Amino acid sequence: MQGSSEVHITNYVWSFGDGSDNVNVSGYSSAKIQKHTFKKARLYVVQVIAYNSMGSAETSVKVWVQGNRAVYKTI
16 A cells, blocks of 8 residues: 555563563564463463564463463453
8 A cells, every 4th residue: 555654563572470581582473472381270461562663562361271271361
């Protein structure tokens, strides 16, 4: 489209709420999905912040880990 411009995400910062180090990943395709192994069964709040040249946006999700199963709900 003429006159439109896209602003691409430059990096994501993931926080898994379990005391592990934050994961900072550059680029869009490799960073939008992350795998993480939780060591204990309990409730975690996972947060991701996306950055671009205009600023940042964040979202969080509650993840309940029980055994080898995880149930999540966006907050």
